Amino acid sequence: MLAGLLTRVEGEGQVVLKSFNGVVSGVEVRVSEAPRFFEYIVRGRRYSEVPDLTSRICGLCGVSYALTASKAFESCLSIDVAEDEERLRLAMLAAERVKSHMIHIALLHLPDFLELRSLKELAESYPHIYSKSVEVVLWSRKAMEVLGGRFHNVLNLRVGGVYGFPETSKVEALRRELPKVLDNFLDVARFVLSLGSIPTEVHELRYMAVSNGTGYPWVGGSVVADKGSPVSIEVFENFVLAEQARYSNALRYRLAPGESYVVGPLARYNLHSRFLRREVREFLSEFGYGENLRNLYQSVVARIAETHQTLLELEEFLSEYRERSVSEARPRSATPRSTCAAVTEAPRGVLYHRYDLDSDLRVRSSNIITPTAQNLASMEDAILSKLSGSSADGRAIEIAKKIVRCYDPCISCSVHIIQVT
């Protein structure tokens, strides 16, 4: 047995290769991160307090967690969110995506294609790429601060909408900086997409993403797996099966026939690339990337496509922005439903929340299915299919770690998960 600590990923985990006669015979991706029991700590809390708590599940994608929880409660209570408030919330989600993707593309994943080992080595060897990437990350931070209050655990998001609209002058300042940010981003993107070191082998994978039928999906009411029909989130928990392994603090999921599947940028891209803006598709085609990406390593291409798309969407939002006062969100129905679910595309993929409320509108139980937990089974399958039969040595561990990194795992989020009733 050979173990390697997972590095350049969020959270604490290990990849373990099991061997027979010196040859790889099995793989375990172990999540050693300590559980924080979110399903328990939201119990008894009033619905309105829950988004702030679930935001704390993930340090990279708190907006996704807070928004998904809010949407679930809005569905329970039949609350219509004012259009401008919803647009502002989606802009926070977009800024978070730019932050999360850009950190992964340039600071966590790029070193793999350049045979570097750290942020500092990147800064020393490729100072221009490093500083342009940092400019984009710092702008995303500013955008998160203006729209949501801060870089992480935004405080301007509530069940029913937002707490306040940022001042026009601050939004205008963000907009003025955006063309420069887009230029910096495209320079980094050109550099990455021109690298000859992104593998072209074909991986056989199954994909799942949110589906709304009309656009590149960031939010929606159903999911789609491969070329199948959309599945309503009402039945999501029957669509995926949970397993718990003795060696891991996270549950893992398979599609009902027992197959592993991929969620995240690669899945979204391969299921929905036709919905990307023409500008984005044309930019990628200059580097030979079309409607489908071939393998996990090319997830970096999907992250680039999504960051590009998102910056363009943000440009539109910022130029059309108008400051206004918040509206009071009123439930349409006097009788709340006791169970409701919502799904969002977090940067790393499909994020599902379901809550059961008591008559006092406090959480009785919940189920939160995170992107990384859904990707765990696929990570093991992908590593095994790549390494099965190869000699179990340090090189194999390095390959396994590179495969895990393609999923941009968020290990802190994956720890906890599922309510058993």
Next chain:
Amino acid sequence: MRKLDLAIVKLASCSGCLNEVLYSLVSRQELLKHLDILYFTEFQDLNDVKEVDLAIVEGSVATSEHEEFLKLVREKSRLVLALGTCAVYGGVQSLRVGEDLRKVVEASYPNPSFIEVLPDVKSVDSVVSVDYKLPGCPVNGESLARLLVKLALGGSETPIVENLCSECKRRGVFCVTVLSGKPCLGPVVMAGCGALCPSFGRGCYGCYGLSTLVVDRERLEEFLKTLEKFGVGRDDLVALLKAYSYSSLSKLIAR
């Protein structure tokens, strides 16, 4: 000039404060040149727990492995910084403390016997001695960057303890309680965020933690009674304080 050797370690947490560490490292062009990062698994491949000048600890202590690791880190570090609300007070995961551990584990896992955690959630300073504390959920990256610059130049931190109200006053943010009758924890909570929630018209929910230096038990009791008049239940207020100030709250109110 000799570089400042750093170890950046994570216990039970969400990595949100590590984002702020990343921000502090990249926000000043010269800073990285003055640092040698010897341990930071989130951002580099080569990691070694050896002697360092400063260990930055994110997260609270939730398992016996955390306790052992933290003691090792303390032995190897000249200075230890508890970073963020989890490290300083315990963090939102403290909401499970005092509950039946079996029920807690069962709520999240179909096979509870596979999971090993401590019954308590401990702040870093309840396990090892701590030289600096920067609370916040997440911590303010600017404060961290300024501290790193000072330490890299051979200086030290000058802590200023005040409550959040002072930040509203400095920023000219109108009091949300006085102006709009919204409950706000500002009077009993540590300053440091820049009065973010009130600047969006929302009351502070206390994520920088209850300060035992600005409030004592009697004043806290009086304050909670006053807040109840704004329609918030006492249990909900105590839950908020437990979520973001667990170790301070334990000192002030017997559980």
